[in-house]
Amino acid sequence: MRTAGTTPEPESSARSGLTSLGEVACRYQADEISPEDLPMVAAEVLAAGLDTPTLCELAGLPRNADTCDIRDAFEQALSEAGIELPDRGLARRHALRRLAARLINGEIAPADLATDDWWETEAETVEERSFVSLIPQCACCVEYTLGLDQRTWEADLRIAALALTASPPIGPGC
Known part of the structure; x- marks a missing residue:
């Protein structure tokens, strides 16, 4: 059980990051999130506790990186996290x-x-x-x-x- 002043358990944080990454994937497919925003989103998901190699790579990309590179990294990060890009x-x-x-x-x-x-x-x-x-x-x-x-x-x-x-x-x- 979590008490005031303590950090969330890693498993709980990772689950939170996984949930937010799934929502981001859905919002990305619905054109609510643009590719240049994905590196910052990746950094936020990392801060929420989900950590994959490509998610770290994506978080390090600048907003003005090649859109194809950002999209490829995002889709790879989803795959590593076990999340399918929704229809x-x-x-x-x-x-x-x-x-x-x-x-x-x-x-x-x-x-x-x-x-x-x-x-x-x-x-x-x-x-x-x-x-x-x-x-x-x-x-x-x-x-x-x-x-x-x-x-x-x-x-x-x-x-x-x-x-x-x-x-x-x-x-x-x-």
Whole structure:
């Protein structure tokens, strides 16, 4: 048992690092983390207790290193840690859930959802489809397609976001 002022047990720290590296892999596949951010992420995962040779190598790369080198090192580090790079479609579906949660928590405005290609996400559940169907393809489409009924759209979007975040998790966790 851990007491105040002590460091976590190595096994617990490694598990924490492994979990965060798995989430990073999912967010990377969903284009939420860019390759130039991966060396710093690797350093954070190392600090959390997960240690593999290529993870150390990745943490030592500069942000402006060759993108291919960073990607190769990241994928090798995942392999060494026993983590599979998730399917892009599944990663985007998990990102969609995170987006819905951010909307509910007030971290983003409804109009900000039109800044990405969410409408192209391969939604598989009713909740995903309901949420995605309410996301305009671009910022100019918000005003054009909604006209004066923006309040109703925002309310419907929040209802769909709540339904999505409350629905059962999909596939392997990210």
